[in-house]
Amino acid sequence: MTTTEKIVSTMISAKPPRKSFFSRFLHWEWFLVVLIVLVVAINSRLSTHFLDVRNLFTASSDFMEMGLMMLPMVFIIITGNVDLAVASTLGMTASFMGLLFNQGINIWLAAGLALVLGLAAGFVNGYLISRLKVPALVITLGTYAFYRGMAYVMLGDQAARGYPSSFTYIGQGKIPGTLVPFSVVLFLVLAVAFGLVLHKTAFGRYLYAIGNNQDAVVYSGISVARIKVIIFLVSGLMSALAGLVLAARFGSTRPDIGSGLELAVITATVLGGVDINGGRGSMIGAVLALILVGLMRFGMGLLNIQGQVQSIAIGILLILSILLPNLPQIIREGRTRWTPRTALVVLLGLLLAIAFGWFFFWSRAVVFSIS
Amino acid sequence: MTTMKHAVSKPNSIQALLRFREVALLIFIIMLCLVISLESPTFLTFNNFSDILLDISVLAMVALAQAMIITTRGIDLSVASMLGLTAMMTSFTIRAYPHTPVGLIVLLGMALGFILGSLNGLLITKGKVPPIIATLGTLSIYRGLIFLYSNGNWINAFELPAAFKQLAKGTSLVLPNLVWVAIFVAVIVYLFLNYTQAGRDIYALGTNPEAAKISGIRTEWVIMMVYMISGGICGLAGVMWASRFEAAQTNTALGFELQTVAASVIGGVSMLGGIGTVPGVLLGALLLGIIQNGLTLSSISPFWQGAVQGFLILLAVVSDSSLQQRVRQTFTRRIPQ
Numbered sequence: 001m002t003t004t005e006k007i008v009s010t011m012i013s014a015k016p017p018r019k020s021f022f023s024r025f026l027h028w029e030w031f032l033v034v035l036i037v038l039v040v041a042i043n044s045r046l047s048t049h050f051l052d053v054r055n056l057f058t059a060s061s062d063f064m065e066m067g068l069m070m071l072p073m074v075f076i077i078i079t080g081n082v083d084l085a086v087a088s089t090l091g092m093t094a095s096f097m098g099l100l101f102n103q104g105i106n107i108w109l110a111a112g113l114a115l116v117l118g119l120a121a122g123f124v125n126g127y128l129i130s131r132l133k134v135p136a137l138v139i140t141l142g143t144y145a146f147y148r149g150m151a152y153v154m155l156g157d158q159a160a161r162g163y164p165s166s167f168t169y170i171g172q173g174k175i176p177g178t179l180v181p182f183s184v185v186l187f188l189v190l191a192v193a194f195g196l197v198l199h200k201t202a203f204g205r206y207l208y209a210i211g212n213n214q215d216a217v218v219y220s221g222i223s224v225a226r227i228k229v230i231i232f233l234v235s236g237l238m239s240a241l242a243g244l245v246l247a248a249r250f251g252s253t254r255p256d257i258g259s260g261l262e263l264a265v266i267t268a269t270v271l272g273g274v275d276i277n278g279g280r281g282s283m284i285g286a287v288l289a290l291i292l293v294g295l296m297r298f299g300m301g302l303l304n305i306q307g308q309v310q311s312i313a314i315g316i317l318l319i320l321s322i323l324l325p326n327l328p329q330i331i332r333e334g335r336t337r338w339t340p341r342t343a344l345v346v347l348l349g350l351l352l353a354i355a356f357g358w359f360f361f362w363s364r365a366v367v368f369s370i371s
Numbered sequence: 372m373t374t375m376k377h378a379v380s381k382p383n384s385i386q387a388l389l390r391f392r393e394v395a396l397l398i399f400i401i402m403l404c405l406v407i408s409l410e411s412p413t414f415l416t417f418n419n420f421s422d423i424l425l426d427i428s429v430l431a432m433v434a435l436a437q438a439m440i441i442t443t444r445g446i447d448l449s450v451a452s453m454l455g456l457t458a459m460m461t462s463f464t465i466r467a468y469p470h471t472p473v474g475l476i477v478l479l480g481m482a483l484g485f486i487l488g489s490l491n492g493l494l495i496t497k498g499k500v501p502p503i504i505a506t507l508g509t510l511s512i513y514r515g516l517i518f519l520y521s522n523g524n525w526i527n528a529f530e531l532p533a534a535f536k537q538l539a540k541g542t543s544l545v546l547p548n549l550v551w552v553a554i555f556v557a558v559i560v561y562l563f564l565n566y567t568q569a570g571r572d573i574y575a576l577g578t579n580p581e582a583a584k585i586s587g588i589r590t591e592w593v594i595m596m597v598y599m600i601s602g603g604i605c606g607l608a609g610v611m612w613a614s615r616f617e618a619a620q621t622n623t624a625l626g627f628e629l630q631t632v633a634a635s636v637i638g639g640v641s642m643l644g645g646i647g648t649v650p651g652v653l654l655g656a657l658l659l660g661i662i663q664n665g666l667t668l669s670s671i672s673p674f675w676q677g678a679v680q681g682f683l684i685l686l687a688v689v690s691d692s693s694l695q696q697r698v699r700q701t702f703t704r705r706i707p708q
Contacts, residue, residue: 082503084629128685132692135642137446137503141632142688146681152674255674260626263448263507276501308518308621315511322500330497349489356486363460364520366467 028273028325032288036295043299050299057179059298061171061249064183065090065258067290068242069265071194072235074286077269078198079210080278081136083232085125086239087261088147093118094243095151098160098253107167115240121147122236126229136232144262151255161252171248183245190238195283207231211278267314268293271321292317392639392691396654400661407665414668421546427660428553429454429608429615431653433627434634435560436601438652441635442577443594444644445495445502447601451627452513453487455619457609459517462526462619469532476535480610481603487513488602492595510628518621528617539614549611556604561649573597577644633680634659637687658683 043050050056069086076083093114100110121143128139173182198204206227209217218224247253272289274281293314300310408415433450440447461480465471487509494505528536539549564570572593575583584590613619638655640647659680666676 128689132689134688134692138636138642138688139685141629141636142681142685144629144681145633145684146678149675149677149679149681152676153672153678156672156674263510267507267511270504270507276504306518306523309515311511312515312519315508315515318511319494319498319500319505319508322504323494323498326499330499349493352486352489356483359483360460360516360520363464363467364522367463368522370467 028321029282029285029288032272032285032292036288036292039292039295039299043295043302047299047302049302054179056298057174057181057184059301060294061181061183063290063294063297064181064187065242065246065249066261066265066268067187067287068190068238068245069235069261070268070286070290071190071283072231072238073265073269074194074272074274074281074283075198075207075231076136076235077266077274077276078207078278078281079228079231080214081129081228081231082140082266082276083125083235084137084140084262085121085143085147086235086242086265087258088144088151089118089121089236089239090243090246090258090261091151091255092121092147092154093240094247094253094257095154095160095255097244097247099154101163102158102160107164111167111244114244115237118236118238118240118243119233120236122233122239123229125236126232129232130225130228148255148259151257155253155255159252159254160247163248163251168248168251171245171250183249186245191283191287195287198283203227208279211275211280264293267318271318273321392694393648393651393654396638396651396658396687400654400658403658403661403665407661407669410665410670411668414665419664419668421550423657423660423664424550424553425547425615426664427656428547428549429612430627430630430634430659431553431656432556432604432608432611433601434631434638434652434656435557435649436597436604437628437631438635438638438640438647438649439560439564439573439597440502440601441632441640441642442573442644442647443597444577444580445594445597446506446632447491447598448503448506448628449487449491449509449513450601450605450631451624452510452517453484453602453605454609454612454627455621455623455625456487456513456517456520457484457606458613458623459521459526459609459619459621461610462531462613463521465532465535466526466530473534473538477538477607477610480606482606484602484604484606484609485599486602488599488605489595491602492598495598496591496595514625517623521619521621523621525621526613526619531613531617535614536617537614539611549615552607552611556607557649557653564649569593569596574645577646579645630659633684637684639691655687 040050069090073083073086096117097107097110097114100113101107125136125140125143128134129136132139170182170186174180175182175185198207206217206222209220209222210224210227214224243258246258250257268290269281269286270276271293272281272286274286296313296317297307297310300313301307404415413419433454437447437450457480460483461476464479465476491506491509494500494509495502498505500508537548539547539552541548543551562570564573572583572588575586575588576590576593580590583593609623612623634655635647635652636642636655637658638647638651638653640652662680662683663676666679667673
């Protein structure tokens with residue numbers, strides 16, 4: 001009977017975290033909306049091309065692969081796991097489709113088989129994670145390398161191209177009579193579906209429960225292993241779908257397709273207010289974060305800021321999104337522990353930061369003055 | 372991340388397990404070497420092994436830093452960006468002042484990396500940002516800074532003085548200098564982890580953060596320290612990288628961070644914290660290097676490299692975790708209820 005008591009006490013103690021003064025009034029989703037409005041206002045001031053509907057729709061299709069992979073990532077991170085293999089799964093399945101297409105197989109059959117391969121890839125992740133009880137980070141790090149490797153095995157230095165226009169439609173086409181790209185509609189429909197599953201079904205509530213207290217869920221008689229397999233299976237399928245959309249948008253497939261997207265997807269998810277430790281987050285937040293990242297990148301692109309420099313802004317935003325809600329607590333703790341020693345450390349830190357900044361600009365100025 | 376309860380077991384049995392893991396990895400490496408040498412006779416030559424060691428030196432150094440961080444239950448995804456940024460900044464400096472002593476450049480690289488690592492540590496300890504998020508953010512920021520710093524320009528071989536290029540490639544006592552640097556770093560890290568208070572604190576913190584805090588370990592400082600060390604090592608590695616490849620590019624070491632995690636994981640560092648050894652990580656890096664080298668020498672298509680590496684990482688993880696599970700079951704059964 002002691003076990004039962006223990007379970008009951010764990011379940012009672014698993015209260016939602018106490019809301020601080022700030023989080024009670026500042027819903028993260030509203031904050032994202034404010035940020036989006038700000039970004040739109042600033043960008044439309046800086047560039048007259050920003051508020052062009054045609055431009056906005058064209059630019060939005062650039063982020064749909066990310067979005068498609070982000071939807072299951074929200075599920076996975078809410079359970080307290082992470083999937084590093086999404087972009088590699090995308091690469092492997094798209095390369096598989098390209099390989100089949102190069103050998104003369106019908107493109108739609110090849111695409112269907114690629115989706116099946118995506119399911120298989122997701123199953124391997126989910127099975128190993130739930131069976132071995134190893135952190136998802138480790139398993140998906142392995143498959144991250146393995147799946148990307150398989151993409152190179154399939155295509156090597158070749159590329160697959162010459163897809164029929166009926167296929168490239170899913171990446172490039174627009175809904176007839178409108179400016180709306182097909183991929184955006186596909187994403188929105190799926191986002192609503194994923195949102196309904198997360199917020200309106202028992203399955204969705206299990207995901208939060210696993211993220212908050214996995215042991216309690218196990219003891220309630222729910223198969224955590226099966227849920228984990230399902231979400232990674234869905235992640236594999238969606239990555240494969242994202243692969244199809246990306247291959248269709250490029251009109252060709254190379255084995256390095258989509259590499260590096262996994263970190264961008266995780267960034268968007270976390271920016272959307274999904275707690276990396278699991279248990280908290282919403283689908284609407286993640287979608288808003290994707291829109292925010294997309295608008296920021298589009299706006300900076302119009303101002304001729306290179307992609308890698310743009311990621312500085314995204315990186316800062318990601319850190320601030322976690323740092324700012326922690327700020328009241330940091331200040332509270334800082335007030336009680338303020339001693340001469342900490343003052344010295346702070347001073348030293350500031351000096352180091354200034355030294356770094358000075359050296360950064362000085363040394364590059366010298367080189368650019370020579371050449 | 373899901374938190375798992377650690378098995379209650381005697382420390383010496385964990386040590387036995389770790390030793391077994393390293394021996395198993397070593398046996399696997401030797402068997403792999405034999406198989407490759409059957410395929411290509413040039414594999415088992417001194418020159419080739421010297422090449423392998425040169426190839427894995429940077430990986431080994433950074434993987435050791437990564438392993439220390441993973442042992443504290445953290446992760447540093449920004450290592451590759453720190454490496455690239457310090458490589459670029461030090462190359463620019465030596466391009467501007469070709470007569471700067473090489474030793475000074477190494478120190479400069481380490482100092483710059485140290486500052487970058489401190490920012491990571493600060494965000495994690497004082498900002499309470501989870502390590503994976505903080506370093507994911509600085510991964511993009513530092514990588515972007517490389518671009519901002521260089522305006523997209525490269526530093527090419529002809530722009531670097533000969534003394535700087537000799538830093539990594541020149542040989543002393545049969546082996547390339549870079550290999551000696553890596554060995555030096557490994558010895559220092561080994562002594563640090565095993566024979567200093569701060570080193571033992573890292574394990575204590577990783578095994579049980581609450582217990583470590585209660586027993587008087589300044590946990591925040593220990594975490595700060597490992598990220599600073601990681602930054603310093605990445606700075607050193609950045610200078611070495613620029614010297615070895617005689618170039619600094621905006622995409623230097625792009626994607627390298629996950630390789631360092633892979634070397635640690637293969638080497639038996641537990642993502643749950645508290646477990647990891649220097650010899651294990653070195654063997655993990657060696658295994659990755661041998662696979663790469665062996666596949667290049669053998670008749671297998673080079674495009675199989677990534678897949679084989681990935682498969683071996685999976686194999687290492689799967690075998691390791693089933694082993695650990697069995698050990699955990701054995702020891703938990705012994706505890707009287």
